[in-house]
Amino acid sequence: MNKKIILMAICSISCLAVCAQVKLLPLDPKVRTGKLKNGFTYYIRHNTEPKNRVIFYLVNKAGSVLENEDQRGLAHFMEHMTFNGSKHFPKNTLMNYLQNAGVRFGADINAYTGYDETVYQLPIPTDQPGLVNQGIQIIRDWAQDATLAQVEIDKERGVVLEEKRLGKGAAERLQRQYYPMILNNSRYAERSPIGTDEVLNGFKPETIRSFYHTWYRPDLQALVVVGDIDVNKMENAIKIKFADLKNPVNEKKRIKYTIPLTGKNQFIALTDKESTATVAEIMIKHEARALHTAADYRFIILRNLFNGMMGERFAELAQQANPPFIQGNAGIKNFMANISTYSTTVVAKPGELEKGLKALWRETERVKRFGFTQTELDRAKTNYFTQIASAVREKDKTGSDSYVQEYVDLFLKGTASPGIAYEYQLVKNYLPGITLADIYQLGKEYIGTTNRDIILLAPGNQQSNLPDEKTFLGWMKSVGLEQLQPYADHTSSLPLLARDPIPGKIISEEKDVILGLTTIKLSNGVKVILKPTDFKNDEILFRAFAPGGTSLYNDEDSPSAANAAGIISSSGVGNYTATELDKFLTGKQLDAKPYIGERYQGIEGGAAPKDIATALQLTYAYFTEPRKDTSVFKAIITRTKARLANRANDPNSVFGDTVTAVLGNYNVRRTGPSVEKLSRINLNRSFEIYRDRFADASQMTFVFTGNINTDTIKPLLEKYLGSLPGPGREEKPKDLGIHIPEGRISKNVYKGSEPKATVMLVYSGLFDDTPMNRIQFDAIQETLNIRLIERLREDESGVYSPNVSLSTNKFPQSRFSLVIRFGCAPQNVDKLVASATDEVNKLKTEGPLSANIAKWKAEDSRQRELQVKDNGWWLGYLTTQLQNQDNLDQFKSDIHLVEQVNQEDLKRFAKKHLLDANFIRLQLLPDNHKP
Numbered sequence: 001m002n003k004k005i006i007l008m009a010i011c012s013i014s015c016l017a018v019c020a021q022v023k024l025l026p027l028d029p030k031v032r033t034g035k036l037k038n039g040f041t042y043y044i045r046h047n048t049e050p051k052n053r054v055i056f057y058l059v060n061k062a063g064s065v066l067e068n069e070d071q072r073g074l075a076h077f078m079e080h081m082t083f084n085g086s087k088h089f090p091k092n093t094l095m096n097y098l099q100n101a102g103v104r105f106g107a108d109i110n111a112y113t114g115y116d117e118t119v120y121q122l123p124i125p126t127d128q129p130g131l132v133n134q135g136i137q138i139i140r141d142w143a144q145d146a147t148l149a150q151v152e153i154d155k156e157r158g159v160v161l162e163e164k165r166l167g168k169g170a171a172e173r174l175q176r177q178y179y180p181m182i183l184n185n186s187r188y189a190e191r192s193p194i195g196t197d198e199v200l201n202g203f204k205p206e207t208i209r210s211f212y213h214t215w216y217r218p219d220l221q222a223l224v225v226v227g228d229i230d231v232n233k234m235e236n237a238i239k240i241k242f243a244d245l246k247n248p249v250n251e252k253k254r255i256k257y258t259i260p261l262t263g264k265n266q267f268i269a270l271t272d273k274e275s276t277a278t279v280a281e282i283m284i285k286h287e288a289r290a291l292h293t294a295a296d297y298r299f300i301i302l303r304n305l306f307n308g309m310m311g312e313r314f315a316e317l318a319q320q321a322n323p324p325f326i327q328g329n330a331g332i333k334n335f336m337a338n339i340s341t342y343s344t345t346v347v348a349k350p351g352e353l354e355k356g357l358k359a360l361w362r363e364t365e366r367v368k369r370f371g372f373t374q375t376e377l378d379r380a381k382t383n384y385f386t387q388i389a390s391a392v393r394e395k396d397k398t399g400s401d402s403y404v405q406e407y408v409d410l411f412l413k414g415t416a417s418p419g420i421a422y423e424y425q426l427v428k429n430y431l432p433g434i435t436l437a438d439i440y441q442l443g444k445e446y447i448g449t450t451n452r453d454i455i456l457l458a459p460g461n462q463q464s465n466l467p468d469e470k471t472f473l474g475w476m477k478s479v480g481l482e483q484l485q486p487y488a489d490h491t492s493s494l495p496l497l498a499r500d501p502i503p504g505k506i507i508s509e510e511k512d513v514i515l516g517l518t519t520i521k522l523s524n525g526v527k528v529i530l531k532p533t534d535f536k537n538d539e540i541l542f543r544a545f546a547p548g549g550t551s552l553y554n555d556e557d558s559p560s561a562a563n564a565a566g567i568i569s570s571s572g573v574g575n576y577t578a579t580e581l582d583k584f585l586t587g588k589q590l591d592a593k594p595y596i597g598e599r600y601q602g603i604e605g606g607a608a609p610k611d612i613a614t615a616l617q618l619t620y621a622y623f624t625e626p627r628k629d630t631s632v633f634k635a636i637i638t639r640t641k642a643r644l645a646n647r648a649n650d651p652n653s654v655f656g657d658t659v660t661a662v663l664g665n666y667n668v669r670r671t672g673p674s675v676e677k678l679s680r681i682n683l684n685r686s687f688e689i690y691r692d693r694f695a696d697a698s699q700m701t702f703v704f705t706g707n708i709n710t711d712t713i714k715p716l717l718e719k720y721l722g723s724l725p726g727p728g729r730e731e732k733p734k735d736l737g738i739h740i741p742e743g744r745i746s747k748n749v750y751k752g753s754e755p756k757a758t759v760m761l762v763y764s765g766l767f768d769d770t771p772m773n774r775i776q777f778d779a780i781q782e783t784l785n786i787r788l789i790e791r792l793r794e795d796e797s798g799v800y801s802p803n804v805s806l807s808t809n810k811f812p813q814s815r816f817s818l819v820i821r822f823g824c825a826p827q828n829v830d831k832l833v834a835s836a837t838d839e840v841n842k843l844k845t846e847g848p849l850s851a852n853i854a855k856w857k858a859e860d861s862r863q864r865e866l867q868v869k870d871n872g873w874w875l876g877y878l879t880t881q882l883q884n885q886d887n888l889d890q891f892k893s894d895i896h897l898v899e900q901v902n903q904e905d906l907k908r909f910a911k912k913h914l915l916d917a918n919f920i921r922l923q924l925l926p927d928n929h930k931p
Helices: 002-023 075-080 092-101 129-142 152-167 170-182 197-202 207-214 231-242 294-318 351-370 376-394 400-413 422-433 434-445 461-464 469-482 556-570 580-585 609-625 630-644 650-665 675-679 683-693 712-721 771-795 826-845 848-867 871-883 892-899 903-913
Strands: 032-035 042-048 053-060 112-115 118-124 221-227 267-271 279-289 328-337 339-348 454-458 506-510 519-520 528-532 538-547 588-597 599-609 703-707 743-750 759-768 803-809 815-824 919-925
Touching: 032 231, 042 231, 042 400, 042 815, 053 129, 053 400, 075 112, 075 118, 075 152, 075 207, 075 461, 112 588, 112 848, 118 129, 129 231, 152 197, 152 207, 152 771, 152 815, 170 267, 170 454, 170 712, 207 599, 207 848, 221 231, 221 400, 267 461, 279 351, 294 328, 294 351, 294 376, 294 422, 294 434, 294 580, 339 351, 351 434, 351 712, 351 759, 376 422, 376 826, 400 848, 422 461, 422 609, 422 848, 454 461, 454 469, 454 675, 469 712, 506 712, 519 588, 528 712, 528 871, 538 609, 538 871, 556 588, 556 630, 556 683, 609 712, 630 675, 650 759, 650 919, 703 712, 771 803, 771 826, 771 892, 826 903, 826 919, 848 892, 848 903
Parallel strands: 042 221, 267 454, 528 703, 743 919
Antiparallel strands: 032 042, 053 118, 053 221, 112 118, 279 339, 279 454, 328 339, 506 519, 519 528, 538 599, 538 703, 588 599, 759 815, 759 919, 803 815
């Protein structure tokens, strides 16, 4: 072969490589996609995780950035209005229909509005005749048949204004000031989705109708359907139902707005009296890179490797005995619209902004000068490949939610969605060839000197201490002049354990064929319950518990006891410090952490099946080879003390601490965090308590659920759990006598400058803990929640999202608490409290509405169908049943007990337990409402 032919061959190969890089990535062949003549787009995928469910997403390329000046906030308002009346579901009949089908408002059916889009979410069952067709009709109504009646618009004004009120506070006030700068005074700077009070209060119905009819049109809409459906039938139904959607006769062009890159460097320093921390962010803006081609995908890999290595370095800095900041991070990320950033943020300790900023920028400068080390890159690659390989193993168990979001991004941004198998091949092709030079070049490119914004935020009392731009830039420049050394990556080749365990033996084994459980007793007294499932291919979860906890220590020791597990686990374990341990676990999918609660101590974690041996080895290490690291302890105390310095500035923190104290009857163990409590944490005492709690595993029960091979795991259980110390001591938790106080209590907290209030109403007391009583409490909770949404939100327009929560415990005494919580305008507090308590009184005099009981039963049934296919649910259920000494098959009986619940029984139950004599009213009100 002559030189000319060789040269032509090389050129051809190079051309093929380049073509492969720039060729558009294909769409996953398992997705059916199409576009109707009117421009309406659809994506359909069959997926049976979960079975008998389908998720519909209506995606509109219509967000707040398209609003006229007199429409500010109406893109979001329009989102609300689609639920308040449409052609086939007038007024509020839509929610009534869906709740009867077991679909929950907020948790299931939902929507959001962004700057560029409005997206509606509707998950529904597929095993109920006609429900899928009705789901399609609901989407069709949302797309172009909202009624937008004036009476409904006027009712919804209050709801939207209350949603806006919930967002008010220091963070929102500061953001309003710095957003115009970082958004370069673009269209995005003046089109926050929540809108303005002036527009929301005063817009005419025709104004929102104009927005709807202008922008809710088929050429800007897509329907994403993923679930347990027939793809061909769904496609036909979409074609029939959506083909008649009309684009406006005089179609308004959909402008693609952007954030301009001006080349300028900008600086802003702001304070707020309710802010709790001094934060500095350096944001260097770039044009965002879309994901269309293989080359784009390679860039994503580079970016993720870079961010992972940066994260490791900042985590290591935080472990120093005197860390330079409370928190620090850096990375390359997509920001908004067409912009991506290299952004680095520091939360400084009080009075130490210069120190924190220099530490932050020093790491940025170090990366810019020297890049990363080969060992760092090797670890990052290994972790990245482990994650993608796990996703491939789970590809037949991937939830529909994951797919939906991919297709939403595909429609809105053109983000490629080739499917996990194709992505896996891309990673296999590109990952090995990525070099330190590639990562170094990425850092050089993104850590630039133009289009840089500096945002400095601080509490009001720090205003006089804040640097001006010249001073701040001087700090950065001084770091640039330092003689920095390359990062030294310290690793260890020691084994995790100093001593190999001596295995115990399985002395008994029992099987429960009906529940699919295997109960094993080990020679040291440890009990193990295995629940093998096929819900996930790459998941095993576990939790261990034994009685005792912090209840066994006096009040003086309680801070040391409560923090012992966190301090010791942060110190590493066995032969490894915390930093070394993270490096040792490179490429492994596992976690195991000790905990010490008030009544129990134990270990909880999880692992991929391939890594369960290491997870159990780590568990053994936490029992037998804990570490005490003075530097880590000092770092934790220093950072926590710094976080507490301005905690009292925040109204929500002050209110939360008050709530905890009142409901804990002002017991020292229930009061909020404080510097005084921190000072009582003693490292040596924490270590002693930790060793004491894990000195004896003979009362320990381990519960495992997931993709467990029973035969394979047994030798591991004998080696790592059967070898745990077990002298056989018998312990019981101590009853501390802490519970919600009886009687009528009212407490107001006056804090904050915004005209907003938070209300908590608490009913509590003793109850007979039986399965039927727990179910009746659940019915009371949900039916009351339905009524409060209907009354406080829909009828009175006084709140955005009222919430009813229930808590019960069997030990040390069977007690319950039912909590009603909502936010509102301060002037409406008394009226709304009266409405809420009126609904509670109706439960006691009339019982819940039969229609609402039916909705609760439907929701309960549908949720149970999903729960029993979830490893996390089984882990929590089995653990709770064992701790409460209840039957493990109770969930089967519960289904029948739910059917027995009726209006009359619930009325008697509410009358017995929701006593006015045991009622606590807690309120957060602004400063100017103080008498």
